[in-house]
Each structure stands twice: as C-alpha cells, then as structure tokens.
Amino acid sequence: MVYDIAIIGAGVVGTQIARTLSKYQLKNVLLEKTSDVAQGTTKANSGIVHAGFDCKPGTKMAELNVRGCRLMEDLCKTLYVPYERNGSLVVALNNEEMPTLQDLYDRGRKNGLTEKEISIIDRETLLEMEPNLSENVVGALYAPTAGIVSPYELSIAAAECAIANGTDFLRNFNVGGIIEEDGTFIIGAKDGRLVRSKMVINAAGLFANIIANQFDGERFKVVPRLGEYGLMDRNIYPLVKHTIFQCPSDMGKGILVSPTTHHNIFVGPTALNREATVEGRHDTSIRVGALRQTYSTARRSVPKVAARDQITSFAGLRAHWVEHDFYIHYSTRTNQFINLIGIESPGLASSPAIAEEVEKLVLNAMEKKPELNPDYNPSRKKPVRFRDCTTEERAALIEQNPEYAHIICRCETVTEGEIRDAIRAPGGAIDIDGVKRRTRAGMGRCQGGFCGSKVMEILAEELNEPISDITKFGGDSKIIYERTK
Helix, strand or coil, rough: EEEEEEEEECCCHHHHHHHHHHCCCEEEEEEEECCCCCCHHHHHHCCEECCCCCCCCCCHHHHHHHHHHHHHHHHHHHHHHEEEEECEEEEEECCHHHHHHHHHHHHHHHHHCCCCEEEEHHHHHHHHHCCCCCCCCCEEEEEEECCCCCCCHHHHHHHHHHCCCCCCEEECEEEEEEEEEEEEEEEEECCCCEEEEEEEEECCCHHHHHHHHHCCCCCCCCCEEEEEEECCCCHHHHCCCCCEEEECCEECCCEEEEECCCEEEECCCCCEEEECCCCCCCCCCCCCCCHHHHHHHHCCCCCCCCHHHCCCCCCEEEECCHHHHHHHHCCCCCCEEEEECCCCCHHHHHHHHHHHHHHHHHHHHHCCCECCCCCCCCCCCCCCCCHHHHHHHHHHHHHCHHHHCCCCCCCCCHHHHHHHHHHHHCCCCCHHHHHHHHHCCCCCCCCCCHHHHHHHHHHHHHCCHHHHHCCCCCCCCCHHHHHHC
C-alpha cells in the first residue's frame, strides 16, 4: 500500500503531529527506530512547560513556545495526561544578577507574554512562595503560566489517540535511506522493510539532520548535547513547588530544581556537547562526578537538596542545532518532504504548536485538501490510576475486574489490571520500560526490585512469548538468558 503521510520519529513532537493529522481522512504511518514511543530525547526530558521568556525574540522557537504553553493544559486534559501549572521562578542570588532578570522579563514581553504571565518579584514575596530557597536570594522572575508535564506520558497518549484514529505504528523501523520514485517516497528500514508514502515528515530528533542531509544534500549541523539528572524520592515533596531556575548561561537554562507531576523532585540538567557521531548520538552514560557537581550547584538556590534522597539518575541527549532555533520547512527538493531540525528545549512546551505548524505545511502542500474524519476522537480511553482513586472508586474497579485488587508495584501502588491495560492499549507496551512509562511500575524507591519479575510474567502471558524473550527496552536488552537449574 501507499500511505498518504509517513512520520519519522515517535517522540513528543512526532506523536503530536501524528495525532493532529489523524483528524483527516488520510492513511498515515508513524515510524519509530526503537521498540516504543518516547525512547529518545523525550524520555529524558525534564518535563518543564516553559512559559516563553527565554527564547530570542523573533525566532520560531519563541513563537511556538508561547503558543504551545498556552495550548498544553487543555491538551493534557483532553488526553488524560498529568499536568500541573506550577509556575517557574528564575532566582537572582545577588544584586549583580538582577539585571539578568530584567533582560529576561523584557525578552518575555517581546515574545508576547502579558503582565499577568510574567513579573519580577522581591525577596519577601519569593520566600513566602518558596520558603526553602537560599537566604541569599534577592528576587526572581515569576512566570505563573509555566507548568510541568510527564513527557513520555504525553507522547504515549498522543500515539494512542493517533493509532485509535487509524494511524499505523511500525516499531523498530530504523530508517536507512529514502528515495523518491514516481511521485512517492520509498523509505527503507535497515532490516529490509519498505514503506511507500506520498509525503514524509522528518521528526527524527537527534537523527533528523542526518535524514535531511542524505535526502536533500543540505548540511544541517546538529550537536548532541548531554543532560544529566538526579531524581529524588517523593517523600521530600514539597521541598519546592515551583520550578526553580538559576540565571542562565550560554549552554542553556542552567541547573534547576523542580517537582514532577508525580511529586518527585529532580535536579539538572547538565550541558555537555557530545561528538556528532553515531556513537555520540547514543551515548547517554552519566559521567563520574557529574551529579556530585550538579547537586552542589543546585544547593546554591535550594540548600536542602541532598544526594542521599536520590532514587535514580538518568541522562538524555537533545538536538542542538548551531543556529539555535526550530527549523520547520519543506525540503529544498520538494514540498512533499518536511524537515524538523533542532527541536530541543523548549520543544516539549512547543510541541502542540509545532504540530499545528506542520499541519499548515501539509495542507498547503496538498493539491486536494483532505476531508475531516467524521469519526475522529481527540481523546483516548482514560487510563486507570489506582493509586489516585478513592476507596469507593477502588471498590468499583475491583468489582468490575478483580485484577485491580492485585498490587504488583508496592512503591507506586500499581495493579495487575493497570499493567494489562497498558499492554492491551493501542500501540501498547511490549517491554518492561514500556510498562514502566505507562503505569509507573518500577519507578519507586526500589526501582523495580520487587515488581520487575512479575511484570515480566504478565508481559510474557499477554504477548504470548517465552519469558526469556521479554526485554527491558527492546533490542538485546534481555533480562533472562538461559535456565541455570
């Protein structure tokens, strides 16, 4: 068959695009090189929905950040994704940093933020809002519309919506090359599979410039930039309730301290440029001593932050285009091929607006505008979150399905019913990390030490596979290799 549109990359941007385009009577396919959605930059995203004061005025990044932030809350409500408009604070730790706050304020106003969306507050107001900040603080830039979201849950929800509305999802489709032939594109995976499509949207994140360079002959220079994080236990919440930034540097927004939507606290990210090689684009190893320095820096603004509360650490790579803007344009060869380059922070916050931008390009490139899908559902089936249910709601669930009475993950109170739901959902989980991102089984203090084996058993049963074939995150990440006795 020939698809109308092939979307390469199932991160937060690719899945939002897939969802947006699924409202038309088109046959689309979402291609992902790994075993699941949100396995690249998205899964290691900080989850901050930036208000839009940091971007350079006049850039596409600034425009789409402000627009995306304003869209995000309603989008998350529609898709049943945890979202909290907690607001952000850029703190000045001495009087010398106050002019930086004024510069950020002026930049935010130029980007279209209103007086209600951004302001500078004094020390007394700041400490009333966040009493655990350093006694050295002198003021802060306050953006009340900033928020926090679970980036991988947002991607999963968007993908489920797109798939339920008719989009095909091909996993482990690692694009090796694309050729144009007789008005269509032939997209070849490295395992030999082929997909034909009338239009291609290249949302491949760290690898988008490689695909664009191969197809167009353009030379986009993208640097993989490493960010390392420490994640702390929920028992220290509410150490901070807002997202706490320090004054930014040339390498990014600096070390922050923030809650997640599930009320863990994290510190990070660092910023280190990796080599723009294949190895560099996959190297998410955490450097020895990096988090020690990260905690030390974080304590400048939040002195009570302590590594002893850490339950895990993680790192991700973001696609830093040297022009430091979002590039969202047709290929130089044809308007049937759309490239998205350099979608780094604030890419998450911008993602709903990026999807709108791509939708416009798609419609403008089509000779005949597609009809709307009369059966389009902008939402998805609401997932069960047993931990958040009332006693009455839990009783009703258990009466409906006794599997909700069986707790698998004690740290996060995740039931067998929720895990089976996650596997059976459109584009559902096929490995341990897929279950983890959808249900939080394994995200607590023990990090899967108690529940991991049971999750494997449920996956093997649901997927009708030997337990020795169950992986952590696809590929060669098997947990069990052979029977010892």
